[in-house]
Amino acid sequence: MLLDHPVHRAWRQHLQTARTAADALLATWPDIERDTDLAQVLRTNTGALARQAEDALYRREAHAVLHRFGSSIGASGQVTTAVNQFQYLADTSRRRLGEDHIDTFVMRSNLASSWGQAGDPGAAVQAMVDLLPDEIRVLGKNHRETLMTRSNLAYWRGQAGDVAGAVQALTDLLPDRIRALGKNHPDTLDTRNSLAFWRGEVGDAAGAVQAFADLLTDRIRILGEDHPDTLVTRSNLASYTGEAGDTAGALQAFTDLLTYHIRVLGEDHPDTLITRNNLAVWQGKVGGVAEAAHALAQLVADRIRVLGEDHPDTLIAQDNLALWRGKAGDAPGAAQAYEHLLQARRRLIGEDHPSTLAAWGSSAHWRGQAGDVVGAVTYSKELLEHMVRVLGEDHPHLRIVRSNLDHWQKEAQRAQDAG
The missing domain is CATH 1.25.40.10 (Tetratricopeptide repeat domain)
Structure with missing residues (x-):
């Protein structure tokens, strides 16, 4: 006869309670964090749970709430904190699950991206270069996670200055994703988006406009008008419409996009703030220099409030504000x-x-x-x-x-x- 020792029973109950709490947090977490106060509460509770019940959250795999936790920190603008959190999660996953566990690979990928988002794309590239052969060895070259790392590596190469390398990497990736996932898979559509973007960055603005227009039609059909990926494509199409010479078209497109973002994501969402930044820039480019400076001054204040003074997006807004102040005639203020x-x-x-x-x-x-x-x-x-x-x-x-x-x-x- 097997006896159920009280200590063992209590430990199993502790594990089950912790897993149930983690499941509840994940179920409560909205896909789009419109309510920043709720998101902060969820992050606080997840952090406390992870400290008190680490064993329960790494039973054969890392609980999905841990990935959501780290991503939410970065999305909130706490880029340095996100680096530290993903470093901790990657180290913990190595220790508890092993070097070759897929969750360890995911944490390493997220850590690499967080370095890039914190302003060090070179470190992101190196981390992705180190990760990719491990994933090919363990998961295979056609695994979705391996393909995701190739996509991320291409992106951070471009951000680090190797734009031609990004284009070539994405050109190679697109047929592999079509073959492995299908042409309508969100990851495949993401590759088309990235490839169009970097083609535009190497100077083919007209080609980028056509590629984004085609992609927008497909994303609306497959994902819907309000999907965040669809909104990203709208933003890119607006930008390259302007880069191709249609500045008035870009201004109108960003005006329309801002309405979408406020309705779908909320006024304080980082993507909404990005659209406000882009709208202000195109206001300046069509001749509304004073309006651009005014809009950017308001944006800087909102980004400091929402994201913090040190967030890369806040610094971008300050950069643009300084530029348009100078163009408006305030050279000492710009200096x-x-x-x-x-x-x-x-x-x-x-x-x-x-x-x-x-x-x-x-x-x-x-x-x-x-x-x-x-x-x-x-x-x-x-x-x-x-x-x-x-x-x-x-x-x-x-x-x-x-x-x-x-x-x-x-x-x-x-x-x-x-x-």
Whole structure:
């Protein structure tokens, strides 16, 4: 006769209670986090559950609420916290499930993406490069997770500056996903979206517009008008409509898209805030410079409130606000804003990051436009020396920096001669 020891019974009850709580949290979690307060409550409760009942959440596999927990942290704008959380989840999954468990691979993939979202696409690329052969070895080259890593690797390669490499990787991936998943699978549609985007980034704006228009028709048919992926395609189509020369069309498309985003996602959703950013930029490009600056000032305040001062999207909005303030005639305000942005990017992502170098160049430009030509020369010299060290003497971006330095040196000489 087998006896059920009270300690064993209590432990089984503890595990079952924890799993039931995790199931309830996952069932409560909405696919689209319109209610930011509810999302915060769910994250807090999941974090507490994970600390108190880790054993229960790693029984043969990682409970799905752990993946949702980490993703929600990143989506809320807490990008540094998301990196730390996915590092912890990846380490815990290795320890409890093993190096070759699929959930360990998923956590490693999420960790890699969180590095990129926090502003380090190079680290994301390296992590994906390290992950891919492990997944091919264990899961096979046609497994959905392996194909997802190839897609993510292509994306972060593009973000790290290898746009041609991203296009080639996605061109190779698309037929593999069609063969493994079918042409109507959401992952296949995602590959078409990414391929159209990076083709546009290499200069084929007209081709991108056609590809996004075709994809939008398919996503509406397969996923519906309100699906987040459909809204992403609408956004990309709007952007490349403008890049192809139809600025008024881009402005109208983003105006329409904002209505969709507010209704489907809510006013504070990060994607809604992205659409507001894009709408403001196209307002400026069609001539509404003051309107663009005003809209971006409001957006910066909302992004700080929702995402925090250090979120990459907040910094992008500050960058755009500084630019359009300058274009509206406030060169001193633009110079001051870019100096603030430069210091923030140095602190958050380091002096060598492309976004930091861009802010450095903008700070030099607007110093000069504000009348501080000596400061513009100094900043341009320092930037050139730094970029030579980081990128090498022959990098194409150095031509622009050298040209800007030459311009401000001539302006400084003219000012000296006039004085």
